Amino acid sequence: QITLKESGPALVKPTQTLTLTCSFSGFSLTSTGVGVAWIRQPPGKALEWLGFIYWDDERRFRPSLKSRLTITKDTSKNQVVLTMTNMDPVDTGTYYCAHSVIYDSDLHYKYYFDYWGQGTLVTVSS
Amino acid sequence: QSALTQPASVSGSPGQSITISCTGTSSDVGSYNLVSWYQQHPGKAPKLIIYENTERPSGVSNRFSGSKSGNTASLTISGLQAEDEADYYCYSFAGGFTHVIFGGGTKLTVL
Numbered sequence: 001q002i003t004l005k006e007s008g009p010a011l012v013k014p015t016q017t018l019t020l021t022c023s024f025s026g027f028s029l030t031s032t033g034v035g036v037a038w039i040r041q042p043p044g045k046a047l048e049w050l051g052f053i054y055w056d057d058e059r060r061f062r063p064s065l066k067s068r069l070t071i072t073k074d075t076s077k078n079q080v081v082l083t084m085t086n087m088d089p090v091d092t093g094t095y096y097c098a099h100s101v102i103y104d105s106d107l108h109y110k111y112y113f114d115y116w117g118q119g120t121l122v123t124v125s126s
Numbered sequence: 127q128s129a130l131t132q133p134a135s136v137s138g139s140p141g142q143s144i145t146i147s148c149t150g151t152s153s154d155v156g157s158y159n160l161v162s163w164y165q166q167h168p169g170k171a172p173k174l175i176i177y178e179n180t181e182r183p184s185g186v187s188n189r190f191s192g193s194k195s196g197n198t199a200s201l202t203i204s205g206l207q208a209e210d211e212a213d214y215y216c217y218s219f220a221g222g223f224t225h226v227i228f229g230g231g232t233k234l235t236v237l
Contacts, residue, residue, distance in 0.1 A: 028216040046129060046231040047215050060225050096171060112162040112177040119171055
């Protein structure tokens with residue numbers, strides 16, 4: 001059974017750096033074709049993909065946020081960490097991590113999110 | 127990075143069918159058979175209901191179905207039930223610089 005759970009501060013000040021941790025179980029981020037993504041949702045607004053980290057340690061980021069984002073993994077702890085610098089009130093929202101099947105054993109791309117964390121609300125305010 | 131285009135809202139009565147469209151471009155929806163759909167109830171995490179345009183995960187009702195034609199994907203919900211009232215998001219692989227992209231979301235109201 002795959003589970004994911006986000007943790008981190010509920011409140012950060014403008015210009016500060018946000019660090020969120022996604023702790024997961026039921027899969028290994030060393031397994032070929034597996035990825036973990038970070039997705040956020042401002043209050044009342046749509047989902048917004050932030051970035052991926054893949055089994056092979058490759059990373060991909062939302063182009064408009066690439067300069068502010070870092071994603072790392074600790075496979076021994078089954079954790080993925082998102083760091084976002086220079087936080088602004090517009091970054092307020094619920095942040096989710098999600099398990100993604102990138103491709104299958106036949107090397108066919110899949111790219112869907114089959115398991116999600118419960119999300120964590122981050123408010124950016126002074 | 128613009129979102130895939132979805133109607134802001136749709137509505138239907140119990141028992142009816144509704145369809146939510148998701149329009150992209152030849153660079154994303156039109157190029158890959160990798161559209162997925164997510165259902166999100168208020169205060170909850172999204173749930174996968176369709177992947178690879180038409181596939182339904184185990185445990186998802188067969189009242190949910192997906193299709194794609196050209197640059198537009200669609201989600202159809204048949205036999206509407208009160209519990210279907212939620213927000214629905216499409217998502218597609220886009221490759222290249224964009225990589226992946228979500229739709230703007232559609233609020234389904236069951237009248």
